[in-house]
Amino acid sequence: MNADNGPLARDEAEEYASWFKALADATRLQLVSLLARRRVPMTVGEIVTGSGVGQSTVSHHLKILAEVGFVLVERRGTARFYRINETCVRCFPTAADVVMGNPAPAAPACDQGGRRGP
C-alpha cells in the first residue's frame, strides 16, 4: 500500500496532519509525555499540578488528545482518569515513517480502543 509515488492523497494527508496537529503544541506534548512516562492513569488534578498549567487549559488539551486517540479516559466516581493509549505509542512512530517515505517495518495494524487514530 502506498508504493506509488504521487503525493500523499489529500484525505490521507489530512488524517496524518490531524495526528501531528495534536502534538504540535508544547503544552500538549508535555501532557502526553507525562502520561507516557508514568504509564498509570492520572486524574486531571494530578496532571494539573504535575504540569503547572491552568485546569481549564489542561482539560481543553486532554480533550483534543482524546479526540485523536492519543489518550483514553475512564470515569471513576467524580474523577476522570486519563492514560496514554499504548496502541498509539507503538503505531505513531510508524505513521511518521509512512509520511517520511520509509518502508513501514511490518506494522501489525493499528487498532485501538474503538477510537480512530494513529
Next chain:
Amino acid sequence: MNADNGPLARDEAEEYASWFKALADATRLQLVSLLARRRVPMTVGEIVTGSGVGQSTVSHHLKILAEVGFVLVERRGTARFYRINETCVRCFPTAADVVMGNPAPAAPACDQGGRRGP
C-alpha cells in the same frame, strides 16, 4: 538521558513541537511526502504542478519545512532545487518514540546538513 519521569522540559517540548508543527498541515505533508517519494531534487515549479497548490503558497510552505530542516535547498541558475533531508527521514520517527515514552532504539545521533532539527 530523559529517563526521569517528570513531564518533558518546556524547552524540549517546544523543540519537538516545532517539528510536529511543521507537519501539522495537510498541504505541507503532501509536499514532504512528494519529496520523500521522488528522492531526487525538484524545482519549485515541478512541486507546484505536482501538488496543485499556488506558487506563493508552495514557496511559503517550503520555507517552513526548510526552517525545521525537513527539506534542503540548493540554487542552480534561476531555479531552486528542494530535496528531502535524509537524516530527518531516519531520525524523525525516533523523535516520535521519545515523545511517546518509547525506549529510543539506539539512535546514532541526529546531525544533518548544518540545520537544527529532527
Next chain:
DNA sequence: AGCATTCATCGATTATCGTCGATTATCGAT
C-alpha cells in the same frame, strides 16, 4: 436535602496560521 469536590464547558481575548494576488528580486540569455 445540602454541601464539597472534580472536571467539562462557555465566553472573551489575543495570537498564530493558511491562502491568495500582486509585487519584487535574482539570474540567464539575447
Next chain:
DNA sequence: ATCGATAATCGACGATAATCGATGAATGCT
C-alpha cells in the same frame, strides 16, 4: 541594457487556536 523565467516576499483577509476566569454539571458524602 533589456527581456523572460523562476521563485521569494509583501499585504491582506478569514479562519483556527491557546489561554484564562467564571460558570455549570455530575458525583459522593453527611
